[in-house]
Amino acid sequence: MTESVLDYMTRLGKGARAASRVLARATTAQKNIALQAAAEALDKARDELLAANRLDLENGRANGLDEAMLDRLALSTKRVDEMIEGLRQVATLPDPIGAIRDMRFMPSGIQVGKMRVPLGVVGIIYESRPNVTIDAASLCLKSGNATILRGGSEAIHSNRAIAVCIQQGLATAGLPAACVQVVETTDRAAVGALITMPDYVDVIVPRGGKGLIERISRDARVPVIKHLDGICHVYIDQAADLDKAIRIADNAKTQRFAPCNTMETLLVHEGIAAQVLPPLAQIYREKGVELRGCARTCTLLGNAVLAASEEDWATEYNAPILSIRLVDSLDEAITHINRYGSQHTDAIVTENFTDARRFLTEVDSSSVMVNASTRFADGFEFGLGAEIGISTDKLHARGPVGLEGLTSEKYVVFGDGHVRT
Amino acid sequence: MTESVLDYMTRLGKGARAASRVLARATTAQKNIALQAAAEALDKARDELLAANRLDLENGRANGLDEAMLDRLALSTKRVDEMIEGLRQVATLPDPIGAIRDMRFMPSGIQVGKMRVPLGVVGIIYESRPNVTIDAASLCLKSGNATILRGGSEAIHSNRAIAVCIQQGLATAGLPAACVQVVETTDRAAVGALITMPDYVDVIVPRGGKGLIERISRDARVPVIKHLDGICHVYIDQAADLDKAIRIADNAKTQRFAPCNTMETLLVHEGIAAQVLPPLAQIYREKGVELRGCARTCTLLGNAVLAASEEDWATEYNAPILSIRLVDSLDEAITHINRYGSQHTDAIVTENFTDARRFLTEVDSSSVMVNASTRFADGFEFGLGAEIGISTDKLHARGPVGLEGLTSEKYVVFGDGHVRT
Numbered sequence: 001m002t003e004s005v006l007d008y009m010t011r012l013g014k015g016a017r018a019a020s021r022v023l024a025r026a027t028t029a030q031k032n033i034a035l036q037a038a039a040e041a042l043d044k045a046r047d048e049l050l051a052a053n054r055l056d057l058e059n060g061r062a063n064g065l066d067e068a069m070l071d072r073l074a075l076s077t078k079r080v081d082e083m084i085e086g087l088r089q090v091a092t093l094p095d096p097i098g099a100i101r102d103m104r105f106m107p108s109g110i111q112v113g114k115m116r117v118p119l120g121v122v123g124i125i126y127e128s129r130p131n132v133t134i135d136a137a138s139l140c141l142k143s144g145n146a147t148i149l150r151g152g153s154e155a156i157h158s159n160r161a162i163a164v165c166i167q168q169g170l171a172t173a174g175l176p177a178a179c180v181q182v183v184e185t186t187d188r189a190a191v192g193a194l195i196t197m198p199d200y201v202d203v204i205v206p207r208g209g210k211g212l213i214e215r216i217s218r219d220a221r222v223p224v225i226k227h228l229d230g231i232c233h234v235y236i237d238q239a240a241d242l243d244k245a246i247r248i249a250d251n252a253k254t255q256r257f258a259p260c261n262t263m264e265t266l267l268v269h270e271g272i273a274a275q276v277l278p279p280l281a282q283i284y285r286e287k288g289v290e291l292r293g294c295a296r297t298c299t300l301l302g303n304a305v306l307a308a309s310e311e312d313w314a315t316e317y318n319a320p321i322l323s324i325r326l327v328d329s330l331d332e333a334i335t336h337i338n339r340y341g342s343q344h345t346d347a348i349v350t351e352n353f354t355d356a357r358r359f360l361t362e363v364d365s366s367s368v369m370v371n372a373s374t375r376f377a378d379g380f381e382f383g384l385g386a387e388i389g390i391s392t393d394k395l396h397a398r399g400p401v402g403l404e405g406l407t408s409e410k411y412v413v414f415g416d417g418h419v420r421t
Numbered sequence: 422m423t424e425s426v427l428d429y430m431t432r433l434g435k436g437a438r439a440a441s442r443v444l445a446r447a448t449t450a451q452k453n454i455a456l457q458a459a460a461e462a463l464d465k466a467r468d469e470l471l472a473a474n475r476l477d478l479e480n481g482r483a484n485g486l487d488e489a490m491l492d493r494l495a496l497s498t499k500r501v502d503e504m505i506e507g508l509r510q511v512a513t514l515p516d517p518i519g520a521i522r523d524m525r526f527m528p529s530g531i532q533v534g535k536m537r538v539p540l541g542v543v544g545i546i547y548e549s550r551p552n553v554t555i556d557a558a559s560l561c562l563k564s565g566n567a568t569i570l571r572g573g574s575e576a577i578h579s580n581r582a583i584a585v586c587i588q589q590g591l592a593t594a595g596l597p598a599a600c601v602q603v604v605e606t607t608d609r610a611a612v613g614a615l616i617t618m619p620d621y622v623d624v625i626v627p628r629g630g631k632g633l634i635e636r637i638s639r640d641a642r643v644p645v646i647k648h649l650d651g652i653c654h655v656y657i658d659q660a661a662d663l664d665k666a667i668r669i670a671d672n673a674k675t676q677r678f679a680p681c682n683t684m685e686t687l688l689v690h691e692g693i694a695a696q697v698l699p700p701l702a703q704i705y706r707e708k709g710v711e712l713r714g715c716a717r718t719c720t721l722l723g724n725a726v727l728a729a730s731e732e733d734w735a736t737e738y739n740a741p742i743l744s745i746r747l748v749d750s751l752d753e754a755i756t757h758i759n760r761y762g763s764q765h766t767d768a769i770v771t772e773n774f775t776d777a778r779r780f781l782t783e784v785d786s787s788s789v790m791v792n793a794s795t796r797f798a799d800g801f802e803f804g805l806g807a808e809i810g811i812s813t814d815k816l817h818a819r820g821p822v823g824l825e826g827l828t829s830e831k832y833v834v835f836g837d838g839h840v841r842t
Contacts, residue, residue, distance in 0.1 A: 021759065025783050098782060104804060110793050112803045115781065119815050202815055223644075223816045244838030251840035338442065347834075360536065360833055361519060362446050372531050372836025381841070382533045382832060383525060394540050394623055395644045396817040399832040411803060411820040412781055413768075415793025417665030419672030420802070 005185060009193035012148055013200025015178035016121040020146035023179050024118050028095040030173045031142055038138075038169025039087040045165050046080055052161035053130065060154050072128040073155055083134040083162075086386060090138040093385040096403045097144045100412060110418050114409040118144030120202035122406060123194045124388070125150045125216060127208040130158040136205070137166050137180045139388050143406040146179050148201065150194055153186035160184070195220040205389055205401075225397055225405065227390045229342035230260030231316050232374040235333040235359070236276055237350035238269040244371055245276050245349040246283070251373040252347065254287045258318050260390065261345050261367075261377040265313060265323045267333045273300060273326050281305065289320045296326040313340040330355050334362050341365060343392050345377035345399075366392055366399035426606060430614035433569055434621025436599035437542040441567035444600050445539050449516040451594045452563055456512040459559075459590025460505045466586055467501055473582035474551065481575050493549040494576055504555040504583075507807060511559040514806040517824045518565045521833060532835040537828050539565030541623035544615045545809070546571045546637060548629040551579040557626070558587050558601045560809050564827040567600050569622065571615055574607035581605070616641040626810050626822075646818055646826065648811045650763035651681025652737050653795040656754040656780070657697055658771035659690040665792055666697050666770040667704070672794040673768065675708045679739050681811065682766050682788075682798040686734060686744045688754045694721060694747050702726065710741045717747040734761040751776050755783050762786060764813050766798035766820075787813055787820035 003011075023031075042049070053075040060070055096116050103113035122145045124136040133149055140147040151159040163182040170179050183190050195204050195216055204224045206216040217224050234252050236245045252263035268277060277297065281304045284291055292308035293301060305324065312323040313336070327333045337346050347369035348359040356370045367377040377400065379387025384402025391397045397405030424432075444452075463470070474496040481491055517537050524534035543566045545557040554570055561568040572580040584603040591600050604611050616625050616637055625645045627637040638645050655673050657666045673684035689698060698718065702725045705712055713729035714722060726745065733744040734757070748754045758767050768790035769780040777791045788798040798821065800808020805823025812818045818826030 021783070021785075024785070025779075106802060106804050108797065108802060110797055110802070115789075117785070120785070223814070225816075241838065247838050247840050248836075255841055349838075358446075362442070364442075364445070364538070364541070365831065367832040367834060368536075369834035370836065372834050372839045373841050375841040376529065376531055376834060376836075376839070377832070381527060381529060381531070382834075383527050393644070394829045395646075398829050408815045408819050410786065411788040411798070413788060413790035413793050413797060413803075415791065415797075417662065417668050417770075418793045418797070419668050420676055420794050420796040 005187045005189040006193050008185060009183075009190055009197065010200070012181050012183065013121070013197045016146040016148050016181060017200045019176040019178035020118065020120045022176050023141070023144050023146055024097075026144065026175060030175060031095065031144070032091045034141060034169040034173035034175055035087050035091040035138055036169070037172035038166045039084045041165035041168040042080065042084050042087070042162070045161065046077070049075060049080060049158070049161045052157040055157045056155055063154070065154060069128055069154070073130070073158070075130055075158060079131060083131050086131070086134055087138050089385055090142050093142060093403060095142065096407050103412070103414070108418060108420070109415070111414040113412050115412045116407050117410050119406055119408055121146045121148065121200060123148045123150065123201045123204045123222075125191055125194065125204065125206045125208070125212070127152040127212065128155055130155050130162060132207060133159050133162045133182070135386055136388055139386055139403060139406060141179060143403045145406055148181050148183065148194060150183040150191060156186055191216070192219065195222060198222045207389055223396070225389060225391050225393065225401060227260065227392050229316050229392070230262070230344045231264050231314065231340065231342040232261055232344050233265050233267055233337050233341055233346045234263050234374060235267040235337070235346070235348045236269060236272060237330065237348055237352060237355050238271040239352035239355060240272055240276070240349040241351055242272075242276055245272075246280055248347065248349055248371070248373050249280055250283050252375055253284070253289060253322050255373070255375050257320050259375070261374050262318070263322070263374050264315065264317055265325065265340070267325050267327050267336060269333070270296065270326045270328055273297075277301060277324070284322060287320070289322050291322055291324055293324040294326055297324045300326075316342070330358060334359065337363050337365070344390070345369070345374045347372060347374050366390070426608045426610040427614050429606060430604075430611055430618065431621070433602050433604065434542070434618045437567040437569050437602060438621045440597040440599035441539065441541045443597050444562070444565050444567055445518075447565065447596060451596060452516065452565070453512045455562060455590040455594035455596055456508050456559055457590070458593035459587045460508040460512075462586035462589040463501065463505050463508070463583070466582065467498070470496060470501060470579065470582045473578040476578045477576055484575070486575060490549055490575070494551070494579070496551055496579060500552060504552050507552070507555055508559050510806055511563050514563060514824060516563065517828050524833070524835070529839060529841070530836070531839050534833050535830040536833045538831050540827055540829055542567045542569065542621060543827060544569045544571065544622045544625045544643075546612055546615065546625065546627045546629070546633070548573040548633065549576055551576050551583060553628060554580050554583045554603070556807055557809055560807055560824060560827060562600060564824045566827055569602050569604065569615060571604040571612060577607055612637070613640065616643060619643045628810055644817070646810060646812050646814065646822060648681065648813050650737050650813070651683070651765045652685050652735065652761065652763040653682055653765050654686050654688055654758050654762055654767045655684050655795060656688040656758070656767070656769045657690060657693060658751065658769055658773060658776050659692040660773035660776060661693060661697070661770040662772055663693075663697055666693075667701055669768065669770050669792065669794050670701055671704050673796055674705070674710060674743050676794070676796050678741050680796070682795050683739070684743070684795050685736065685738055686746065686761070688746050688748050688757060690754070691717065691747045691749055694718075698722060698745070705743060708741070710743050712743055712745060714745040715747055718745045721747075737763070751779060755780065758784050758786070765811070766790070766795045768793060768795050787811070
């Protein structure tokens with residue numbers, strides 16, 4: 001193209017800002033029609049989608065993408081089914097926009113409350129998985145936000161084919177095409193432009209590896225909803241039920257190794273360690289999990305465990321490796337988690353009410369759990385319908401981010417000619 | 422001091438982080454005792470406070486501070502009374518921390534809800550007014566946040582004297598001294614350090630001139646809750662009640678000229694302009710307000726009004742100057758506000774339900790009002806008890822920021838040994 005990348009991105013930004021004004025006042029019915037029509041369009045365009053995806057996969061192989069990357073990139077009939085189902089589910093979620101709450105009379109006579117509103121324009125930067133295009137577009141659309149989607153260059157043909165279907169949905173509902181825009185250039189400068197246009201973009205949601213997210217957070221001139229590390233803990237309290245403890249510590253580590261909500265460090269009260277650790281070590285051994293323990297864990301488990309280094313406590317393995325530490329008290333467990341954790345998801349296994357209550361209050365993480373596996377930390381499991389990401393930040397949205405995280409609230413004031421004196 | 426500014430600020434940061442853990446689990450009673458005891462200490466230390474303040478005023482005069490600055494800096498018996506009353510009012514506000522809402526059962530059997538928690542450590546950077554020291558410290562304390570306060574160097578003696586009283590309050594309640602720390606150095610490098618310590622500071626709230634806030638927003642490596650411009654509008658709809666329109670347009674401009682929520686541009690529907698503008702122009706003339714109008718306003722009001730330039734629509738005067746524009750429709754008014762406004766506070770005067778509803782929905786500002794003066798946009802008037810500032814950002818807190826804006830919510834999950842399948 002003869003247009004510069006900056007000019008191109010500015011054009012997208014201006015279009016998105018204008019579309020966001022229309023979308024902010026779109027009816028719930030309009031938004032749902034767009035989502036349902038996009039689902040139908042996807043269903044009818046299966047051949048085109050798979051053909052576009054094959055092109056991406058061929059290019060990916062030619063460019064030497066590894067198998068894990070190719071797997072994330074690949075669309076199957078099942079994955080297209082899931083995208084269609086995802087659109088329909090978002091259509092059935094309650095519309096958060098326009099809800100007014102807590103209109104209360106003040107001593108002055110004015111009535112004050114809050115109205116939920118869209119953020120405006122959301123920029124999404126992501127890698128490989130084409131289904132993110134649907135997840136992001138559908139959540140943003142339902143929450144009344146215009147979206148600019150910048151997927152990985154390796155998925156460009158798939159993303160373009162998906163975008164065509166979304167455009168059909170928007171057209172059916174009479175909504176502007178610029179409500180959802182896919183960045184058509186694979187030039188990396190497009191990302192740099194997208195994250196530095198505060199006039200046209202209200203928030204950036206990066207999804208991908210830690211390197212990408214750190215780079216974007218550092219360079220962005222607009223707010224970023226982000227997720228960095230997932231160093232999650234399970235703490236088996238002295239008052240834990242043995243059966244629940246084993247079940248949860250097993251599931252939190254072994255159900256899947258790669259996700260961010262998988263346990264990386266197991267903390268065990270020394271008063272229950274001799275009962276709970278040997279059977280757990282047996283399970284981990286059978287499932288091929290390498291154990292790295294503190295000195296006391298090593299003494300207890302012998303050669304079933306390697307010695308953990310200081311670095312282990314601060315490491316997100318995303319792999320079949322688990323660090324284990326014995327603690328003398330709940331206080332020590334909480335201190336460990338607040339020091340080494342990533343404020344993502346941490347669980348206590350206990351039958352003791354007071355210990356549970358203290359853990360919930362004092363562990364400073366986006367999701368805190370009692371007697372449940374850390375693997376539940378997920379927008380779908382939390383009832384959000386879907387998620388655009390998980391935030392490990394404290395401001396705005398914390399934990400799994402669904403429709404509400406893509407909105408804000410403004411104050412609404414009703415008067416009858418009231419003036420301030 | 423022999424310690425470098427960076428070392429000093431790091432020490433404050435570490436102390437604040439440790440204190441924030443204690444404060445996060447402090448009881449409501451403890452926090453209220455600290456606030457009440459600080460109020461008593463202030464009451465007993467009136468002589469010391471006024472002496473310290475006299476020193477600041479003398480230095481300020483010697484350093485050539487202007488009268489407005491000296492006025493903001495000065496403590497009077499009345500202002501000390503207000504600080505004491507402010508502390509007592511914050512003590513009476515409900516404690517937001519620990520509130521759990523919406524615990525709902527999910528299909529998996531887990532129960533999921535949200536718990537309100539402190540942000541952690543709040544850094545406040547402000548100028549001259551010593552009362553901000555009390556407002557900020559009390560709101561942060563009540564919301565369970567440790568605070569690092571960096572007031573203007575011109576108020577250093579006053580702020581230190583106030584800090585002594587706050588420390589007495591903390592000690593009475595058995596809370597760590599580092600819950601509230603006043604930066605003791607007037608070295609400007611202290612600000613640079615404070616806004617670039619994400620490990621120790623969770624959010625920065627700058628209060629002061631636009632230059633200060635822009636500089637801090639640009640350089641900060643931690644989130645900033647900020648307020649930039651206050652270009653507020655009143656739109657007099659065709660269906661306005663004349664009496665209410667005149668009362669509100671008068672009050673919004675003339676009750677005080679300097680505040681951020683004062684009206685800067687008056688928009689008037691052309692169908693009502695001939696009725697409402699002449700009497701309003703008369704009022705403004707009597708109150709010494711300079712009028713700058715669009716061409717049609719000039720035609721209507723003659724030599725009572727100067728010609729407005731394009732720049733006027735985008736200017737926050739903070740002065741007895743008002744720009745006036747006639748519009749042909751509600752749409753034109755909304756478009757003008759969304760284009761030239763600062764997303765702060767905008768009001769419509771109308772008796773028409775549909776126009777009011779559209780204005781509330783489509784004007785993208787932190788406070789939107791029907792038949793009330795923009796001057797009401799204020800934490801106290803909105804029932805927040807007090808405010809730490811007004812946010813013109815969309816993420817996290819929008820509009821007047823009170824206790825809730827200094828908190829976040831984390832997910833809470835209850836299970837009974839639940840694992841993910």
